[in-house]
Amino acid sequence: MEKIRWGILSTGSIANSFVKDLQHVPDAEVVAVGSRTQESADKFADTYNIPKRYASYDALAKDADVEVIYIATPHSMHAENGIMCMRAGKAVLCEKAFTITASEAEQMIAVARKEKVFLMEALVTRHFPVIHKVLEWIKDGLIGEVRMVHANRCARGQFRQEQRHLNPELGGGSLLDVGIYVIGFASMIYGKPPVDAVGYGHVGEFGSDEQGATLLQYDNGALAVLSFALRTAAVNEAYIYGTKGHIKLPDLFAVPEKAILCVDGEDKVIFEEALVGNGLHYQVLEVHRCLRDGLLESPRMPLQESLQLMQTMDKIRAPWSFRYPNDN
Numbered sequence: 662m663e664k665i666r667w668g669i670l671s672t673g674s675i676a677n678s679f680v681k682d683l684q685h686v687p688d689a690e691v692v693a694v695g696s697r698t699q700e701s702a703d704k705f706a707d708t709y710n711i712p713k714r715y716a717s718y719d720a721l722a723k724d725a726d727v728e729v730i731y732i733a734t735p736h737s738m739h740a741e742n743g744i745m746c747m748r749a750g751k752a753v754l755c756e757k758a759f760t761i762t763a764s765e766a767e768q769m770i771a772v773a774r775k776e777k778v779f780l781m782e783a784l785v786t787r788h789f790p791v792i793h794k795v796l797e798w799i800k801d802g803l804i805g806e807v808r809m810v811h812a813n814r815c816a817r818g819q820f821r822q823e824q825r826h827l828n829p830e831l832g833g834g835s836l837l838d839v840g841i842y843v844i845g846f847a848s849m850i851y852g853k854p855p856v857d858a859v860g861y862g863h864v865g866e867f868g869s870d871e872q873g874a875t876l877l878q879y880d881n882g883a884l885a886v887l888s889f890a891l892r893t894a895a896v897n898e899a900y901i902y903g904t905k906g907h908i909k910l911p912d913l914f915a916v917p918e919k920a921i922l923c924v925d926g927e928d929k930v931i932f933e934e935a936l937v938g939n940g941l942h943y944q945v946l947e948v949h950r951c952l953r954d955g956l957l958e959s960p961r962m963p964l965q966e967s968l969q970l971m972q973t974m975d976k977i978r979a980p981w982s983f984r985y986p987n988d989n
């Protein structure tokens with residue numbers, strides 16, 4: 662089978678993990694990397710034996726050998742980088758959070774449709790084997806009608822101002838960085854956007870939200886209670902409660918390998934499957950499947966849902982006391 666040729670846009674932390682995990686996809690080949698500097702591009706390319714290395718993202722986008730580009734820049738740059746790549750005719754896998762605002766997401770999606778290129782948000786949790794099993798249990802009615810989702814995605818990190826995580830200039834803050842995981846989780850379980858969303862966020866010393874919590878309500882009265890933090894550690898469990906039973910994911914966001922199905926107060930089934938590598942390649946398998954089937958978006962992570970996730974996050978943070986430069 663002919664290999665699908667990847668370009669890597671930026672050389673930071675997750676870009677390194679991503680390229681390492683591509684080894685688990687036999688029909689993937691990394692042909693080029695683009696960085697803001699030649700030095701980082703060379704270092705990255707030498708480490709992973711990548712033939713072409715560029716000192717600009719633009720040069721990467723213009724490389725005729727590259728079919729699909731993985732965007733791993735800070736949130737504030739996703740829309741600009743994605744639009745540039747798609748206008749150059751490339752398929753794009755763009756890291757979460759998809760953009761900073763719903764308005765930027767609309768622009769990204771409009772360009773994907775105009776250029777007729779594939780675009781997908783890299784919300785990695787959606788592609789884990791354990792998630793497929795959980796969705797199957799729900800579809801088979803094993804816990805009845807889902808009425809409540811509880812999930813935390815919280816960690817205590819030692820971040821400096823210049824790092825992207827809490828830096829508003831780079832789209833930092835807990836909602837966009839890790840809140841997207843729990844909000845995306847609820848969206849996947851319910852298969853629709855909430856009709857209402859409220860939330861609190863604590864804006865810390867760097868001027869972005871260090872932690873927050875949100876309550877989402879769905880049209881049938883179902884709820885999601887979600888928390889997210891970059892400076893507060895918590896037990897990162899997720900629970901899905903239905904009318905007949907519940908499902909517990911003990912460590913969905915760190916070690917997403919186990920789910921427990923509980924019916925009538927008893928643990929009935931335990932699903933366990935060890936993650937391969939860091940688990941980043943599962944989303945690549947989905948990209949490859951879509952590209953080979955000629956799809957312009959993934960049915961598992963549709964563009965309309967990425968837009969709705971940004972709309973929900975816009976709504977949650979609207980009352981908060983800070984704005985991103987991209988909000989203007």
Ligand SMILES: NC(=O)c1ccc[n+]([C@@H]2O[C@H](COP(=O)([O-])OP(=O)(O)OC[C@H]3O[C@@H](n4cnc5c(N)ncnc54)[C@H](OP(=O)(O)O)[C@@H]3O)[C@@H](O)[C@H]2O)c1
Nearest residue numbers: 671672673674675696697701733734735736756757758785
């Ligand atoms: N899926 C996951 O599990 C996961 C995990 C962590 C992060 N992420 C997402 O991946 C993206 C990148 O996160 P990361 O932790 O890898 O970030 P990072 O280590 O800070 O790397 C970001 C890279 O973006 C480039 N960049 C362009 N403009 C920049 C600027 N003004 N300041 C800093 N870097 C800039 C740099 O690469 P060059 O110097 O080569 O241009 C930098 O190395 C984010 O969207 C994040 O939410 C996903």
